[in-house]
Amino acid sequence: MKYIITTAAFIGIALLILLAKAISNSDLISSDSFRILLGLNIFFICSLIILIAVQIFRLLQSVKKEITGSRLTLRLVLSFALMGIVPVLIVYLVSVNFLTKSIESWFDVKVESALEGGLTLGQKTIDILMSDIELKGKSIAYSIGNADTDERYNILTDLRVKFGIQDAVIFDQDSKIIEVSSDKNNLIPSIPNIEDLERGGEDFFGRIEEIKGEEIYLKVFIPIISKNLMSKRLILQLTQPIPPSIANLALSVESVYDEYQQLTYSRNSLKIIYILTLTLVLLLALLSSVAASFVISRRFSSPLAMVANATREISKGNYKKIISEQGKDEIGVLIRAFNSMTSQLEEATRNSEKDRERLEVARTFLETILAHLTTGVIVIDDKKIIKLNNVSASKMLQNKENKMNDTAMNKIILNNSLFEPLYEFVETYIDGNKKNKKEVSQEFRLKKDKEERTIMLQITPLSDKRSTKYVLVIDDISEVTQAQRHSAWGEIARRLAHEIKNPLTPIQLSAERIQHKFSNKLNKEDSIILERSTNTIVNQVNALKIMVNEFAEYARPTKIKKDTVRIDSLVDEVIELYEINKMISIKKEKNIPIIYADQNKLRQVIINLIENSQDALKEIKKPKIKIFIKKKVNEVELIVEDNGIGIPDEIIGRIFEPYITSKKTGTGLGLAIVHKIIEEHDGKIKIERISNSGTRVIITFNSGK
Amino acid sequence: MMGYSMRFLKKVSFIIIIIIMLLVIMIRMPNSENNEILIKNVVIENSENVKKIKFNQEINFDSLILKAINKGIPLAFKVTLRVVEISDIWPTKTILKKVGYYQIEYKTLRKVYRIEDINGNKHEYKYINEAIQKILKVEDFKFSFIDNNMNYNLWLNVALDRKKLPKPLQVNYFDRTWYMNSNKSIHQL
Structure with missing residues (x-):
């Protein structure tokens, strides 16, 4: 559209110039060219009207669609158009009025009367001269008619000279020259028209002839009536120039009069053409200015529209929107300032984004740490609403959902009365x-x-300034406590072994020596008492020794000699040792992987577990011991379960501690030793009650090395 | 700059084409013909190498035109004579084109109507009717061409030559008075 309007502007200017030249100088451009020029102007005006109509339509569409800048463009177009239309219309109306009056003023009545008067004066002068030459001619004709033939020339010449006539020629009816007399010696008279001679032969006939619009001649024809009636009729032709001063004046008056008359006649055409031209010029100027107003308005509004669009883009977060430079005026300054602001915003946003990313990384890092922490972490506000927690905290508080955000802490904790003391604290x-x-x-x-x-x-x-939050770090130290307890028991066992075992042998020896030395010296009754007492001492010392040895075994640092072990083969080997193996059933999966362990220690573990199960099955009618060997991912699972009396709830949590046992006999060190061996093999052991009756021990080893 | 010019030309080429087409149409567009001149009684005389044509006309001189003549506005009529070769296959070929003028003019000073006929001869009449009767007869309009005994036609056209009118009348296209033209009169040679 910009190109079209530019072209239109050029064409409009060219047409205006041509039109102005055509009007000012009618010789420059022919009527055909002028017609084409007028046609072109009309066509161009129609094109401009269409162009403007299209522009208006598009602009109104833009306004309707609420395209940025369209309203401003419309307002500017209206302003520019009004600024153009009003003064041009005023000038046009004044010009048309002035033009009409000017053209009318050319045709003043007085001028016309004066010209008519001048022309009439010229005509009258010529008429007088014509009358004069008529009289002279008739006089010459009369004289020649009464003269003899041989005297005609002299009479003709004398009278011609006497009357001051330039040429005198006598023709007969056949246009034959009879006599010639002239001021010019070598005059060859031209033959007049037959019509002129015929008219001149009948009566006086005069004509005014004009030669090249410069000279006027009076030419008269007069019949010569001869006294000899039988002779041919002759015609006298006299030619007399009108004096140049009179002729020039008369011709110039005629010329001006003719021009004036022509102008008078064509004044309406003049008015029409001038008004038409003026209207075309007005329309061209007006429509060009309106068309140009679209370009100018868009030129003004487009940077602002771009700014508005860019602002919208920025509000959407697109900070890379840069507006092209728009010159050095105020709009250019505005755009540069806007671009600078956008760049700064982009920089700030980039920095903010970097900070956010860093924060996100830190948060992710913290979340990862929290997620992998075995310690539970909960953040609550002063209303005891949970704001953050990690998975361990959720597990520790035995909550089903990992996320506990925005949940009141009491709702989580009070689900399980176990944690009531925590909440109270x-x-x-x-x-x-x-x-x-x-x-x-x-x-x-x-x-x-x-x-x-x-x-x-x-x-x-x-x-912080706004609120206070609380970080609750919850650590399940049950295992640590248990380990500490195990360690304490180990220390006790070591001390017992050291402090008690040493005096036992002297006690036993002393008791045996007393029996040996005094049994023969005492009467039978005393001897029996002595033997019973010493036997009691020896037996109790032996019992103490056994207990101390077991403690020593528990307390002794174990030296593990690991090697490849096939757990399924080992289990088979151990079971063969027991006569009661009929109550033992084994269920093994195929291709159980080997483990890396101390075979002797594992044998001890299996024996301890089977013996524990045997002890639990003593009063059971259908005793059963089931052993399962399963392969897991990178692990091997050994399960020993029985349908015995089971472990009481009170002690099942501490069953791996020394001296914790449900049996009437025994030291309560068996499972403690099993637990110790499994821990030394980096395995896991778990003991649980089977719902109806019985106990299940689950041991997990890492497969391979 | 070159690129801009090319883009500019590309954009305006459509407009330029339309303008050129309109110009051609306007130039070629015949004038609105009023057919106020009627050619009749056309006689073609053959003498050795020269042919002469004479014809009569009927011209509707309305009061406006008579007034214009009396106001001293000269009326020149253009006689266009074409000898064309007619062919069933080929387009019509113009063998000869000859243009002649005759004119009527009122001489105010001498109060006579001066006629200049198609051969340049001048005649003066005191009364306009005599003068008009004179110009309605065109005589001895001579033309010559090599006659190869082909199928030649003579096309004759008479029109008021508006170019010889005063400029205001020339350019006043709204005044149809001055559009005087004859139909093309066709005659076998």
């Missing part, structure tokens, strides 16, 4: 009146039914 801490609360920690030994856990809870307040 937290509530007391948070609701307490202390300002500047310090970090606190407390160990809880929680027990409910058969479950017993040792929890360490640490509360750390985090305060």
